[in-house]
Amino acid sequence: MREFLVFVRKECYHIFRDRRTLLILFGMPVVLIVLFGFAITNEVRNVKIAVLDQAKDTYSRQLTDRITASGYFTVDRYLASEKDIEPVFREGEVKVVVVLPPNFGHEFYHGRKAPLQLLTDASDPNTGTTLVNYANAIILQYQQEMTGKVTLPLTIQTASRMIYNPSLKSVFLFVPGVMTLILMLVSAMMTSITITREKELGTMEILLVSPLKPLTIIAGKVIPYIALSFIIALTILAMGFWIFGMPVKGSLLLLLLECLLFCLAALSLGILISSLTNSQQTAMMISMMGLLLPTILLSGFVFPLESMPKPLQVFANIVPAKWFIIILKDIMLKGAGLRQVWQPTLILGGMTLFFLVLSVRKFKTRLS
Structure with a gap:
């Protein structure tokens, strides 16, 4: 029994002398908890988007404000024309471009149907699909709220297109x-x-x-x-x-x-x-x-x-x-x-x- 205790003490000395091993032993749980606690999540927040608002009316501004107020999206910039969409995606910061056509408010309120387009960077298909689902849910909620305020059956038609990975592989x-x-x-x-x-x-x-x-x-x-x-x-x-x-x-x-x-x-x-x-x-x-x-x-x-x-x-x-x-x-x-x-x-x-x-x-x- 004495020899066993001496051996155990010797092994303890070896462990405490090796500071790098101690750092690994005690640092690994901390690092894993931090990484797995914060990094592993399926939610996407504060994603930078760009808005091409060709209507610039009350309804288009309300919809843009509703999208940014959700907490999932942040408007990084407003585009002037469709030619600016491809350069924005190539920069890599913007993940979604919301295209509001001319007469969006008129078509929404009087024509009962308002087209809207979501362009998504699908080089990461999982994130792209999640962003489209979030945006569609926000637009649908906005549509339902507006429908409750007026008597017309208003409809927003959303056309989505995945760029760089249309098949979402x-x-x-x-x-x-x-x-x-x-x-x-x-x-x-x-x-x-x-x-x-x-x-x-x-x-x-x-x-x-x-x-x-x-x-x-x-x-x-x-x-x-x-x-x-x-x-x-x-x-x-x-x-x-x-x-x-x-x-x-x-x-x-x-x-x-x-x-x-x-x-x-x-x-x-x-x-x-x-x-x-x-x-x-x-x-x-x-x-x-x-x-x-x-x-x-x-x-x-x-x-x-x-x-x-x-x-x-x-x-x-x-x-x-x-x-x-x-x-x-x-x-x-x-x-x-x-x-x-x-x-x-x-x-x-x-x-x-x-x-x-x-x-x-x-x-x-x-x-x-």
């Missing part, structure tokens, strides 16, 4: 998300575990006393994973195109270059994790908590960022997967070029450069 959202998740898994987690394994087995010291420089060692470790990640990206694109009919409306070369940039960002994160850890288990846990969970929950892959609290929306800006998914959807579904995706590309490139420099410096400091 969920695979159009899942292919970019799955590609992002797998590239992050292969590039970051496997790189961190591989380099940490060398340190854990004691072979990294043998490499460092060789004529090779630390930067050369890092490059030799990550280049195979770059090639592997690139092949995986090609495989996912081919399967999405040939099996699910996933379109690639933009430049394929630009898409592949963006994939390569994201692979470099993920690899730099893997190197940084390996330079901060000494065991494969710790590296794997940090990779899962610090990379995979944010990739799933805070990238817009599964849950819309607009429905999350403002602090989580701000924190999502430092998740590389968010910007990569934006780039993939813009190029594949919207046919965007470098002119449209330069901003997320620049942000992703800046992250890659920052993490590469930081990981190389940390690697030299700890091991050379």
Whole structure:
């Protein structure tokens, strides 16, 4: 019994000496509660919409005010003509455009039927369908209230059209998300575990006393994973195109270059994790908590960022997967070029450069 108690005390000493493991053990429940409590929701709120009000009468203004007063939508801008609709959608901020035709009030009150059009960005089909349902419910409620005030049987006819994904295929959202998740898994987690394994087995010291420089060692470790990640990206694109009919409306070369940039960002994160850890288990846990969970929950892959609290929306800006998914959807579904995706590309490139420099410096400091 005494030997057992001594062994238990020794194990406790090991646990309390490893501060990183303690941080994971106590930080994981907090992070999971915060993420699953706030991020996972089916509601969509404060979605930015644009309004093309060609009538500019009392009824059109009342309907616009009713839509914004619901809490689900926020008018981002008012459009001047139909030519402004496509540029607004390409910017990516506006998800719905409400088109009110001329003589909306006259047709509504005197003609008994008033046409109205809802244009929705369906690059995310689940969110697009939810937004259309919310808007239709608000319009129907407004119609019923107005019908109770007058004797005429008033009717608003709503014509909805899904842009970029008219068939509402969920695979159009899942292919970019799955590609992002797998590239992050292969590039970051496997790189961190591989380099940490060398340190854990004691072979990294043998490499460092060789004529090779630390930067050369890092490059030799990550280049195979770059090639592997690139092949995986090609495989996912081919399967999405040939099996699910996933379109690639933009430049394929630009898409592949963006994939390569994201692979470099993920690899730099893997190197940084390996330079901060000494065991494969710790590296794997940090990779899962610090990379995979944010990739799933805070990238817009599964849950819309607009429905999350403002602090989580701000924190999502430092998740590389968010910007990569934006780039993939813009190029594949919207046919965007470098002119449209330069901003997320620049942000992703800046992250890659920052993490590469930081990981190389940390690697030299700890091991050379």
